Amino acid sequence: MLVHWGKLEMRLIFDGHLDLALFALAHNRDQTESVAQINAREVGMTDALERGGATVSLPEMRRAGVAVCQSSISARAKREVQPVTGHRRIDLDYGTQRMAYAWAQGQLAYYRILEGQGEIKLIRTSGELDAHWGAWEQGGDESTPVGVILSMECADPIVEPSQAEAWWEDGLRSVMLAHFGFSHYAAGTGVSGPLTPKGIELLKEFERVGMILDLTHLSDMSFYEALDRFNGPVIASHNNCRALVPGDRQFSDEQIQRLIARGAVIGAALDAWMLVPDWVHGESSTEHVKLTTVVDHIDHVCQLAGNTLHAAIGTDTGATYHMPSDFKTTEDLRKLEPILVDRGYSDADIDNIFHANWRRFFRRWLPESSAC
Numbered sequence: 343m344l345v346h347w348g349k350l351e352m353r354l355i356f357d358g359h360l361d362l363a364l365f366a367l368a369h370n371r372d373q374t375e376s377v378a379q380i381n382a383r384e385v386g387m388t389d390a391l392e393r394g395g396a397t398v399s400l401p402e403m404r405r406a407g408v409a410v411c412q413s414s415i416s417a418r419a420k421r422e423v424q425p426v427t428g429h430r431r432i433d434l435d436y437g438t439q440r441m442a443y444a445w446a447q448g449q450l451a452y453y454r455i456l457e458g459q460g461e462i463k464l465i466r467t468s469g470e471l472d473a474h475w476g477a478w479e480q481g482g483d484e485s486t487p488v489g490v491i492l493s494m495e496c497a498d499p500i501v502e503p504s505q506a507e508a509w510w511e512d513g514l515r516s517v518m519l520a521h522f523g524f525s526h527y528a529a530g531t532g533v534s535g536p537l538t539p540k541g542i543e544l545l546k547e548f549e550r551v552g553m554i555l556d557l558t559h560l561s562d563m564s565f566y567e568a569l570d571r572f573n574g575p576v577i578a579s580h581n582n583c584r585a586l587v588p589g590d591r592q593f594s595d596e597q598i599q600r601l602i603a604r605g606a607v608i609g610a611a612l613d614a615w616m617l618v619p620d621w622v623h624g625e626s627s628t629e630h631v632k633l634t635t636v637v638d639h640i641d642h643v644c645q646l647a648g649n650t651l652h653a654a655i656g657t658d659t660g661a662t663y664h665m666p667s668d669f670k671t672t673e674d675l676r677k678l679e680p681i682l683v684d685r686g687y688s689d690a691d692i693d694n695i696f697h698a699n700w701r702r703f704f705r706r707w708l709p710e711s712s713a714c
């Protein structure tokens with residue numbers, strides 16, 4: 343379905359994964375500026391590969407028709423990380439969970455000030471989602487707030503399982519137990535192992551408060567254990583297919599089938615190293631990585647499901663150097679539409695992938711009211 347947006351007609355997008363607060367606080371990016379303004383400020387900066395290659399910001403999301411996204415609170419607690427460069431503001435690692443908690447609360451504060459100023463709308467309930475989506479369907483302009491459902495990438499900022507409820511009351515609605523390496527709760531990308539005793543306890547708290555479990559980034563052993571132990575709703579916000587790109591960051595067909603059986607939605611990520619085999623940060627070019635490759639992953643999930651009810655978008659957009667070469671800003675997500683049409687996807691299928699699957703999932707699993 344197309345909606346009027348200013349003079350344009352467009353299909354709305356629901357993005358399953360962004361890191362808006364992290365890039366604001368760690369990289370000093372004002373998310374209320376255009377991508378062009380952000381990149382102009384970073385000319386000549388050399389502290390990170392991302393510099394000068396921003397692809398997302400709130401004005402860009404509005405132009406692209408991204409009505410709602412999940413956006414993360416991201417921090418890790420790893421005492422063993424002692425980089426020779428020293429600890430820089432762009433690093434994700436803190437020595438203790440208490441420090442990771444404080445940094446994560448800072449990211450929460452960033453979302454709150456954006457909401458207070460009308461830039462975003464934090465969505466905590468199914469009613470808020472319906473009202474927000476309805477407003478976007480009526481059409482909007484350059485000042486319409488972008489909807490944000492708060493997610494957490496690595497559960498370390500939840501200092502103890504008993505603190506899950508306080509985070510829930512802060513508006514957090516989905517959590518990944520780990521990111522890269524071991525967290526205090528599970529084994530993430532690049533390592534192998536089971537859930538920790540604290541991780542098992544945390545899942546019980548998640549069930550109690552209604553938190554959604556995002557299985558993205560879990561190592562295979564932690565993935566299967568979490569899926570077996572957790573009886574609540576599950577998703578994979580930004581995760582591609584191992585059948586197309588070997589490696590533990592992608593899910594095997596068996597894992598995807600297990601997710602589909604649980605009613606999960608799986609967001610296709612735009613990171614080159616998750617889209618094509620053997621892509622290396624800082625070395626490989628993105629010349630051969632295209633948005634058609636993203637559709638290959640979406641299509642693989644649809645083929646496994648036998649329908650279009652589980653595949654979605656979870657961009658994880660960071661910087662142009664590791665994104666498809668025909669993707670420069672969020673607006674380029676619109677190019678996915680003709681690619682899907684070419685592959686025989688119907689109007690209703692494209693709606694499912696662009697927004698309807700995420701929307702249906704969150705309408706079902708967000709609480710009706712904010713009370714715990």
Ligand SMILES: [Zn+2]
Pocket residue numbers: 495559580658
């Ligand atoms: Zn991630």
